Amino acid sequence: MKRPSIEVSGGGSGELLLDEDNNKRSRSGGVYIEAVAPEEEGPPAVAELGEDLVLEVLKRADAWTLGKAACVSRRWRRLAEDEGLWEAVCTRDWVKVPCGKQQLRSVVLALGGFRRLHSLYILPFLAPSARRPGSGSLALALQPPVSGRSRHQPRWGKDEVQLSLSLLSIGFFEKMNPNNSTRRLGGG
Amino acid sequence: MAKMIKLVSGDGAEFEVEEEVAFQSKIIKDIVADADDVIPLPTVSSKVLIQVIEYCRKHAAVNSFPLSPSSSAAAAASSSSSISYSKPVSDPALRAWDNEFVKLNNSSLFDIVIAANYLDIEELVDLVLETVADRIKGKQAQEIRRQFNIENDFTPEEEEALRRENSWAFQNN
Numbered sequence: 001m002k003r004p005s006i007e008v009s010g011g012g013s014g015e016l017l018l019d020e021d022n023n024k025r026s027r028s029g030g031v032y033i034e035a036v037a038p039e040e041e042g043p044p045a046v047a048e049l050g051e052d053l054v055l056e057v058l059k060r061a062d063a064w065t066l067g068k069a070a071c072v073s074r075r076w077r078r079l080a081e082d083e084g085l086w087e088a089v090c091t092r093d094w095v096k097v098p099c100g101k102q103q104l105r106s107v108v109l110a111l112g113g114f115r116r117l118h119s120l121y122i123l124p125f126l127a128p129s130a131r132r133p134g135s136g137s138l139a140l141a142l143q144p145p146v147s148g149r150s151r152h153q154p155r156w157g158k159d160e161v162q163l164s165l166s167l168l169s170i171g172f173f174e175k176m177n178p179n180n181s182t183r184r185l186g187g188g
Numbered sequence: 189m190a191k192m193i194k195l196v197s198g199d200g201a202e203f204e205v206e207e208e209v210a211f212q213s214k215i216i217k218d219i220v221a222d223a224d225d226v227i228p229l230p231t232v233s234s235k236v237l238i239q240v241i242e243y244c245r246k247h248a249a250v251n252s253f254p255l256s257p258s259s260s261a262a263a264a265a266s267s268s269s270s271i272s273y274s275k276p277v278s279d280p281a282l283r284a285w286d287n288e289f290v291k292l293n294n295s296s297l298f299d300i301v302i303a304a305n306y307l308d309i310e311e312l313v314d315l316v317l318e319t320v321a322d323r324i325k326g327k328q329a330q331e332i333r334r335q336f337n338i339e340n341d342f343t344p345e346e347e348e349a350l351r352r353e354n355s356w357a358f359q360n361n
Binding site: 058 | 301326328333335353356357
């Protein structure tokens with residue numbers, strides 16, 4: 001694998017380079033530069049992360065990022081749709097999981113899964129400000145340790161959780177009934 | 189005199205580091221337990237190994253001092269909150285150092301996380317993965333592809349269907 005010849009050094013005191021288009025890419029608070037690879041055309045060579053590491057990255061991503069990640073490639077789609085990821089997305093803002101984790105998992109998976117639970121029965125009920133994905137990202141150092149990773153999303157209490165789980169059940173049984181033609185709950 | 193361990197990178201460069209620095213890597217700790225002080229790392233280049241050693245040196249110095257009561261309370265509080273995959277680094281100065289450390293392009297970061305994963309240096313793996321996750325947040329699929337150098341292998345119809353299915357994710361304000 002070819003490596004670019006010069007790069008930004010870790011301590012931040014190294015040379016900074018511009019990429020072929022003389023673009024400096026910057027994000028909130030930090031600057032990162034695409035390495036110049038004069039002997040190559042096209043994008044600089046980037047080591048392939050491997051599925052385990054990509055999955056680990058996605059574990060740390062929010063729901064909106066997972067939705068976009070599913071559109072990246074077939075492999076990413078498979079990883080981004082992993083039920084384990086979506087279980088974490090659903091439950092991370094619950095004050096308390098209403099029953100044992102294993103029990104919750106088997107029930108929700110039987111009724112259509114966590115990803116479905118989120119997109120149909122959690123997302124629509126989030127407060128409008130919470131539905132917007134976090135604008136820009138703060139460096140971890142700026143977040144107080146106690147609040148962990150929560151963003152705009154308020155913590156869901158027992159009632160909200162029960163509501164979304166109930167709706168998931170109803171949606172499932174509605175689909176089961178072939179005579180039921182009304183699909184008000186958006187299932188399908 | 190601290191015990192020294194010799195690490196040999198894939199391209200043949202040798203690095204002598206203190207034992208406690210090298211032991212930030214669980215793999216190395218296990219190997220050395222079998223009485224082997226020279227550790228070849230054929231899959232790790234010297235450039236990446238230098239950076240990894242820099243991280244380990246910094247964190248070995250910090251880990252050798254017991255947590256102060258306030259920082260251990262903060263660590264305990266955050267680990268009891270919502271599902272968390274990381275142990276937050278409780279020392280603000282160290283966190284600031286970490287944030288500086290990861291101001292690298294994706295190519296370097298990926299190399300580092302692959303090496304840290306191989307060497308089982310949990311905190312470094314976590315730090316880089318958090319950074320990468322942060323970088324893709326809010327990005328469109330095309331941008332993510334570019335960052336990871338991934339080819340779009342969907343047919344136009346598949347891509348259209350996926351976009352519709354995930355349209356909620358694309359509503360940025």
